[in-house]
Amino acid sequence: MKISARNCLGGTIKAIEEGSVNNEVTIELAPGVELTSVVTKASCERLGLKVGDSAYALIKASSVMLGVDE
Secondary structure, eight states: OOOSOSEEEEEEEEEEEEOSSEEEEEEEEETTEEEEEEEEHHHHHHHTOOTTOEEEEEEETTEEEEEOOO
16 A cells, blocks of 8 residues: 555554444554544445454544555
8 A cells, every 4th residue: 555644553443333424433553542533434335344454544634544455
């Protein structure tokens, strides 16, 4: 994965709270250190996000995006 964001934090998906349009995805970066991002349901499905999987929090400016290895 190549990206332009300088802040790329890897972790494990701890929880996915599903909403009608958006989901809240919580990633555990280290024991006791969590980060939560709001992403569309469509993005969760497209990325195949599941609890227990590895994922990355990509931080650029005021946005937090998620990415996974293909």
